Amino acid sequence: MIPYDPVAWLRKEIMQNTILWGVVALFPVSEIALALFKRTRRRQATLSDRGSMRLLWLVITISVGAAIGMAGLPVAQIQMAHDVRQVFALAVLLLGLAIRWISIFTLGRFFTVDVSVQQDHHLIETGLYRYVRHPSYAGLLLAFFGLGLFFGNWFSVGVLVLPITGAILWRIQIEERALRDALGESYRQYCLRTKKLIPGVF
Structure with a gap:
């Protein structure tokens, strides 16, 4: 049996599907652009991140590396025609990114990659x-699911x-604690009537 070489697998996949991998x-x-340009200006907000952004990036980096390392293994292969699977997976990934970016634009200047509450922060319930x-975060998880496919x-x-789901759920706890402290009863009521990630489910 020829030993599995993840680097060779990745090189072969990219050569065969350059355009799709370019979109991925x-x-x-x-x-990375969000991490660079959407950090909080410390003078304008109270930071409550508690290292959750660093942990999330660490988990993502390790998970993506492990996923690439396992992708070409002969076991647990997704039984679907190669081109069909990649197009479907790409559609799922792009849907996740669309959900994420629509959410970011809805928040506007209140969106930051680190957990923070701005001085004039108010509850957003639109979109x-x-x-x-x-x-x-729901969009981000959907995008990673598409990447795995x-x-x-x-x-x-x-x-x-x-x-990554585990890291995001921990980060959500930190975010919601900061928002409850800042926004009070309005955010508590919002939590009671709105699910975290999946409408009507969770």
Whole structure:
């Protein structure tokens, strides 16, 4: 049996599907851009991040590396025609990114990559925020699910979705604690009538 070489697998996949992989590359590029340009100006906000952004990036980095490492394994391959799977996976990924960016634009200047509450912060309940409290995270998780499908292995899907979901849920706790402290009863009532990530479910 020829030993599995993840680097060789990745090189082969990119050479065969350059355009699709180019579109996939928009995912990390967009997230890096957010990390660089949407940090809080400390003088204008109270920071409550508690290192959650660093932890999330660490988990994402490890998970993506592990997902690539497992993608070409002969076990747990997603049984779907290669081109069909990649197009479907790309559609899921782009849908997730669309949800994330629509949510970010809805928040406007209140969106930051670190957990913070601005001096004139107020509750946003328009757009996707009518249905879930954290649509940008829901979109992010959907995008990672699509990325796992794109890699073509159920192990890749699991190693992307499960650890990142855990990190996001921990970060949500930190965010919501800060928002409850800042916005008081209005945010508590919002939490009672609106689910976290999946409308009507969770």
